[in-house]
Amino acid sequence: MTLPSHALSSPAMVDVAVIGGGPAGLMAAQRLAQSGLQVTVYDAMPSVGRKFLLAGRGGLNLTHSEPMASFVGRYGSQQAVVASWLQYFGAAEVQAWAKELGVETFVGTSGRVFPADMKAAPLLRAWLVTLRAAGVRFAMRHRWLGWDEAGAMRFAMPDGEIQVPARATVLALGGGSWARLGSDGAWVPLLQQAGIATVALEPANCGFDVRMLPAPGGETQPGWSPFFSSKFAGQPFKSVAIRFEGESGAVFARRGEFVATDTGVEGSLVYAVSALLREAVKTQGSATFLVDLLPDHSAERVLAEVRHPRGSRSLASHLKSRLGLEGIKAALLFEVLGKDGMQDAQRLAATIKAAPITVTATRPMDEAISTAGGVAFNALSHDLMCHARPGLFCAGEMLDWEAPTGGYLLTAALSSGVRAAQGAAHFLKG
Ligand SMILES: Cc1cc2nc3c(=O)[nH]c(=O)nc-3n(C[C@H](O)[C@H](O)[C@H](O)COP(=O)(O)OP(=O)(O)OC[C@H]3O[C@@H](n4cnc5c(N)ncnc54)[C@H](O)[C@@H]3O)c2cc1C
Numbered sequence: 001m002t003l004p005s006h007a008l009s010s011p012a013m014v015d016v017a018v019i020g021g022g023p024a025g026l027m028a029a030q031r032l033a034q035s036g037l038q039v040t041v042y043d044a045m046p047s048v049g050r051k052f053l054l055a056g057r058g059g060l061n062l063t064h065s066e067p068m069a070s071f072v073g074r075y076g077s078q079q080a081v082v083a084s085w086l087q088y089f090g091a092a093e094v095q096a097w098a099k100e101l102g103v104e105t106f107v108g109t110s111g112r113v114f115p116a117d118m119k120a121a122p123l124l125r126a127w128l129v130t131l132r133a134a135g136v137r138f139a140m141r142h143r144w145l146g147w148d149e150a151g152a153m154r155f156a157m158p159d160g161e162i163q164v165p166a167r168a169t170v171l172a173l174g175g176g177s178w179a180r181l182g183s184d185g186a187w188v189p190l191l192q193q194a195g196i197a198t199v200a201l202e203p204a205n206c207g208f209d210v211r212m213l214p215a216p217g218g219e220t221q222p223g224w225s226p227f228f229s230s231k232f233a234g235q236p237f238k239s240v241a242i243r244f245e246g247e248s249g250a251v252f253a254r255r256g257e258f259v260a261t262d263t264g265v266e267g268s269l270v271y272a273v274s275a276l277l278r279e280a281v282k283t284q285g286s287a288t289f290l291v292d293l294l295p296d297h298s299a300e301r302v303l304a305e306v307r308h309p310r311g312s313r314s315l316a317s318h319l320k321s322r323l324g325l326e327g328i329k330a331a332l333l334f335e336v337l338g339k340d341g342m343q344d345a346q347r348l349a350a351t352i353k354a355a356p357i358t359v360t361a362t363r364p365m366d367e368a369i370s371t372a373g374g375v376a377f378n379a380l381s382h383d384l385m386c387h388a389r390p391g392l393f394c395a396g397e398m399l400d401w402e403a404p405t406g407g408y409l410l411t412a413a414l415s416s417g418v419r420a421a422q423g424a425a426h427f428l429k430g
Pocket residue numbers: 019020021022023024025042043044045048049050051052054055056059060061062063142143144145172173174175178181182183184185186187368369370395396397398406407408409410411413
């Protein structure tokens with residue numbers, strides 16, 4: 001996958017410079033080359049698509065098969081702008097594109113769409129073959145530094161700096177997570193200096209640190225108790241439901257699973273509610289969500305089972321035999337109620353159906369699956385050209401949208417790449 005680091009022999013004018021070789025930049029390059037333009041993809045890393053390859057490790061979720069109306073709703077306050085890209089390149093086009101590259105897709109039980117082998121590497125390999133065949137050139141280890149006084153792009157290379165003038169440029173520099181894969185958000189001040197407005201980058205689809213509220217008589221402490229984190233960090237809460245009411249009155253209520261970490265929580269169900277939690281933490285300093293440990297049991301049934309005479313059996317084995325509660329789920333009850341609280345049947349039953357977990361901070365942005373914030377849409381035309389710099393286009397996660405996991409991130413990155421390419425081609429062809 002590593003591409004040769006060939007410096008351009010002369011700083012001759014290129015038609016289009018695509019800076020950033022993630023999915024958004026590669027898609028822009030493909031479309032621009034197809035419209036007959038000479039394209040060079042620059043990237044700071046030794047090879048392109050590193051985050052895309054990472055995304056393939058847990059099963060590459062390319063897009064989602066749900067109807068368009070619900071699909072666009074996933075982009076929240078930016079759904080109108082993302083919908084305007086998806087009309088050119090939406091879920092169906094993502095699947096057709098993969099097929100053209102020789103990669104069949106399938107729809108999983110949750111409606112998510114994956115490559116048949118779940119992997120990113122074969123898709124990226126085929127994509128690069130197609131791009132090279134279309135004449136796209138690659139310049140790796142070229143870190144974009146902004147512009148010189150004449151308006152040419154400045155690149156830092158291992159052996160010095162070069163300037164490259166381009167007739168049009170597509171920036172697709174990614175968000176600000178997983179910096180070691182290239183997406184470090186270092187472009188933010190460069191664009192601000194050029195008069196292009198940005199919204200602060202923030203973690204999205206991220207984990208949180210918790211603070212367990214003290215049992216009566218206990219002290220509030222950050223994180224889980226040492227006992228809980230030493231025994232249960234890394235373990236999943238399976239078949240649970242989370243409920244959280246956001247500040248705006250938006251209610252999140254969904255079943256799924258999440259994972260306890262050393263200091264808090266992460267995993268798919270937490271990522272899904274993370275935007276609401278993040279906003280609440282920002283304004284109130286903390287947010288408390290409720291976990292239903294037995295979503296298939298009514299509150300009445302849980303109370304009846306908890307109250308069922310247990311004879312000489314311990315409470316732990318009573319909960320295990322009557323309700324199947326053990327391991328991390330039983331430990332969370334102890335964590336919330338303390339030993340004494342566990343003896344109160346009413347409180348215990350209520351906590352089984354709604355165990356409060358208080359989060360106090362997002363995990364650092366670099367650990368997040370994606371980032372919110374980025375180039376503000378009021379700085380861009382509808383085809384993603386910067387008002388402050390005609391001929392400069394932006395695409396991908398570096399734009400100010402966010403979405404949950406489920407294939408919505410890659411779909412929007414790819415479709416914004418298509419839209420920016422349309423804009424750049426239109427700009428160059430007048
Ligand atoms: C663990 C993980 C799993 C994921 N799984 C999925 C999934 O299954 N489905 C899904 O839809 N999404 C998933 N995502 C999110 C998805 O990978 C990203 O949203 C997507 O890669 C964003 O594409 P992009 O092209 O905008 O940016 P990126 O893929 O981040 O690419 C940006 C590129 O710009 C380059 N660059 C940055 N700054 C400079 C500079 N100054 N000069 C030159 N080059 C620069 C970087 O090196 C990088 O190659 C996952 C993310 C993670 C971290």
